[in-house]
Amino acid sequence: MKVLKFTKVxxxxxxxxxxxxxxxxxLLIKVECAGICHSDIVSFTGMHPYRIPPVVTxxxxxxxxxxxxxxxxxxxxxxxxxxxxxxxxxxxxxYCREGHYNxxxxxxxIGVDDWSGSFxxxxxxxxxxxxxxxxxxxxxxxxxxxxxxVGAHAARLTQLSEKSSVAVLGCGTIGIMTIxxxxxxxxxxxxxxxxxxxxxxxxxxxxATHMLNPMRMxxxxxxxxxxxxxxxxxxxxxxxxxGVFEQAYGISKRKGRVIIIALFEKPVVSDITPVQQGERVxxxxxxxxxxxxxxxxxxxxxxxxxxxxxxxxxIPFLEAGEVIRELSQGKHGDEVKIMISI
Numbered sequence: 096m097k098v099l100k101f102t103k104v105x106x107x108x109x110x111x112x113x114x115x116x117x118x119x120x121x122l123l124i125k126v127e128c129a130g131i132c133h134s135d136i137v138s139f140t141g142m143h144p145y146r147i148p149p150v151v152t153x154x155x156x157x158x159x160x161x162x163x164x165x166x167x168x169x170x171x172x173x174x175x176x177x178x179x180x181x182x183x184x185x186x187x188x189x190y191c192r193e194g195h196y197n198x199x200x201x202x203x204x205i206g207v208d209d210w211s212g213s214f215x216x217x218x219x220x221x222x223x224x225x226x227x228x229x230x231x232x233x234x235x236x237x238x239x240x241x242x243x244x245v246g247a248h249a250a251r252l253t254q255l256s257e258k259s260s261v262a263v264l265g266c267g268t269i270g271i272m273t274i275x276x277x278x279x280x281x282x283x284x285x286x287x288x289x290x291x292x293x294x295x296x297x298x299x300x301x302x303a304t305h306m307l308n309p310m311r312m313x314x315x316x317x318x319x320x321x322x323x324x325x326x327x328x329x330x331x332x333x334x335x336x337x338g339v340f341e342q343a344y345g346i347s348k349r350k351g352r353v354i355i356i357a358l359f360e361k362p363v364v365s366d367i368t369p370v371q372q373g374e375r376v377x378x379x380x381x382x383x384x385x386x387x388x389x390x391x392x393x394x395x396x397x398x399x400x401x402x403x404x405x406x407x408x409x410i411p412f413l414e415a416g417e418v419i420r421e422l423s424q425g426k427h428g429d430e431v432k433i434m435i436s437i
Contacts (some may be wrong), residue, residue, distance in 0.1 A: 098215035099416050101148040104141030105423070107416040112151075115211055121219045122171055123162035124179065126437040128234035129213040130155030130242060131415070133268065134358075135206075136422050142360060145207055152206040154181035156213035157228060157237030158437075167222050177225040178237040179218070180244075180385055181205035197248075197382045214415065216437060226388050229396055235409070235434050236395070236402040242432065243402065244387040246272030246333075249356045249380035250280055251387065253329050260284035260327040262318055262346055265334020266291070266298040266306075268431055269356055271405065273331050278302030279394050286321060288314050289334075293429040301404070315345040326351060335359045344369035352376045407431045 096115075102108050117123050132155055138146035146152050160175045171177065182204045184196025191199050205220065206212025228237045246269055255261065259282050263270050266289035277285050278301070287303035289295050295306040307317050319326060326348040332339055335357045343353045353375060370377060394400035407430045410418055415435045421427060 096216040097412070098151045098211065099153075099412070100151050100214075101139050103148050105139065105420075106148075107139070107419065109413065109416065112211075112215075114217055115219045117162065117164060117219050119164040119166040121164050121221055122160050122167055122177075122225060124158040124177065124218050124220055124225075125161045126156050126158040126213050126216060126218055128157050128238040129153050129435045129437055130238045131419060131422065131433045131435065132242065135214075136419060137360075139419055140423050145204075150206070150208075151211040151215055153213035153215070154204065154206045155238050155241040156181075156218065156437075157234045157240075158218070160225075161217075170222055171225060171227070176228045176232075176234075176237070178228055178240045178388065179205070179213075179220050180224045180226070180383070180388055181212075181220075181241065182382060183221055183224055194384065194386075197384050213437075214435070223385070226385065226392065229392065232392075232395060233403070235406050238434060239402045239405055239432060240388055240391055241383075242268055243272045243275070243391055243405070244383035245269050245356065245380075246274070247276040247279075247391055248383040248387045249273055249331055249354050250276035251390070252354060252378055252380055253352060255280055255282050255329060257281045257283045259329065260286070260322055261329045261331065262286040262288065262327045262343075263298075263303070263331045263333055264288050264314075264339055264342065265332070265336070265357065266294045266303075267334065270331070270333035271298055271301055271431055273333055273356065274298055274302050275400070275405070279400060284321070284327070286318055286327065291429055294431070297431060314342055318346040328352070329354060332357050340365040344373070344375065347373075347375055349373035349375065352378060354378045354380050356380045405432055406434050408433045410435055412437050 137143040157178045184191040184199035185201040286305040287298040288307045329352045330343040
């Protein structure tokens, strides 16, 4: 099979490898569509903590089941179209037993170490990681479920309502997915913040009721003005820019929540006095579970969730390596999601 491999930091090659070895309780999936994630770019540049070259990465994907192991069960027949949740817990720890396998300390991920990712023609996965796509769902949309569920998981951690107000700091892919999810939850006031005017316009089209550019205005003053001096009920940190925590504390209500979605490449030093004095709550949000996938598909099937506009560019497989190199150089910065046709 053909794969796109990061051969070393900053370098890639297309290689022909043997088909992935498949266990009796696994499925073999023909990859049809794969998304490029920011973590793939970080891996290419050698900055990712565990997606380390040489590696075949990629974890946002959809495809078709082409083979099932004898112990894989009967839930997925040959030809079934699936989206894949690209991680699996150990199954025995407290977190896995309680359904929180997304925070299992021993979980494994597709596109890490020797588990080849979706920048390839075929991937193996366990049935518990797969979910059937509705007949009307395209492979693009199926691959989008992974990044969408990152935002959905974060949004669903909070008890928000139509009367709630929130701010999303950073409107890249995950920030946009969070805004879409918050809209699905019926949140009344959704304030986005990003330095890109293009992403700002896109965020507005996807549900942001207000859009602010920190290069043009003081975000804290602006949000306090919008909320009559009170601040918002919840702040979603979807970007790791300097000073983001101080900004989050400044715009959140006392008793408000700060939800961290972004990954931080370096330790952060922050004055937590506003957390203590305002009894603010800080929550981490780590990936998703299959419950988030089921929720997303239920919204899609009722016609409330339109994933198609979130794909802003499509490329053939043989162009993906060079596009990833360009992304690592800061190009294509206004794209929300680039999808690869495998």
